[in-house]
Structure formats: structure tokens, C-alpha cells
Amino acid sequence: MKRLLLLCFLAFASCVVTTAQTTSPTTQTDLKILFNSGVSQYEAGIQRTNQTLANAGFTSAMNVISTSISQLQQQMNAASSQANKAIIQAKITAQSQVQTDLLALQGNIMGNSVAITNKFTAFKALM
Known part of the structure; x- marks a missing residue:
């Protein structure tokens, strides 16, 4: 009887482990977390002066x-009112301007660190 109970437990445990490994997360990672990272x-x-x-x-x-x-472009395309489209635009x-400014500073990442950090902070506020 104990052996049968043990076998049933092991069979159940292996099914649970297999199921847990094959499921994927349903939530999308927040862009703010990725940006901050x-x-x-x-x-x-x-x-660390590590280029x-x-x-x-x-x-x-x-x-x-x-x-x-x-993502903002997609939201704008799906927006129903002109007022919402204007806000998203x-x-x-604003985000495109920060992106352009950062691309201009990219040539000297180490030397432009203060300006780049300021632009990152500005973008964070726009998210």
C-alpha cells in the first residue's frame, strides 16, 4: 500500500514539474523597468570606466x-478621438527629440556621460 501511494505521489510530482516548466508568463515586462536597467x-x-x-x-x-x-505610434493609430491623438502625438x-539628442551624443559615450544621463532622466519623465 505504501509503495502504491509513493508511486502515485511521484507520478503526480513529475506532472506538476513538467507543467510548471512549459507555461510562459502572461504579463509583459514593464518598459520602465527595462529602461531603468x-x-x-x-x-x-x-x-567603472568600462566602455x-x-x-x-x-x-x-x-x-x-x-x-x-x-508603442505610442500604435496607440495613436488606435485612438478614437482627435484629442487623444494630439496628446499621444x-x-x-518629445520622446523622438530625446532619442535624436541621445543619438547625437552617442559618438563619445564616456565623455558625454553627464549630458546622456540628463537625457535619460528627461526620457524617464516622458514615459
Whole structure:
């Protein structure tokens, strides 16, 4: 009887483990968290004078900026009223300007660290 109970328990446990490993998360990662992660990585690279780390963080943050602008474009296309479209367009314009400014500073990531950090802070406020 104990052996049968043990076998049933092991069979049930293996099904639970298999199910837990195959399910995927249903929530999308928040862009603000991803952006802050990229900015933190960039700032760590600057503090350590590590060009590779700073570049990786900068690239990560820029990818989030592009994603944010793309999502705003989709929201604008789906907006029902002109007032909502105007509000979203203003956000797109402001975020695009910060993106353009950051791309101009990208040539000297280490030397432009203060300006880049200020632009990252400005973008954070626009999210």
C-alpha cells in the first residue's frame, strides 16, 4: 500500500514539474523597468570606466526608447478621438527629440556621460 501511494505521489510530482516548466508568463515586462536597467548598466560602466558595459547599457536603453515610441505610434493609430491623438502625438514628438539628442551624443559615450544621463532622466519623465 505504501509503495502504491509513493508511486502515485511521484507520478503526480513529475506532472506538476513538467507543467510548471512549459507555461510562459502572461504579463509583459514593464518598459520602465527595462529602461531603468539599461540606464543603471550605462551608469555602472561610466563609474567603472568600462566602455563595453557603458555601450551595452546605452544600447539597451535606446532599444527601450525605440520600443516606447513604436508603442505610442500604435496607440495613436488606435485612438478614437482627435484629442487623444494630439496628446499621444505630443508624447511621440518629445520622446523622438530625446532619442535624436541621445543619438547625437552617442559618438563619445564616456565623455558625454553627464549630458546622456540628463537625457535619460528627461526620457524617464516622458514615459
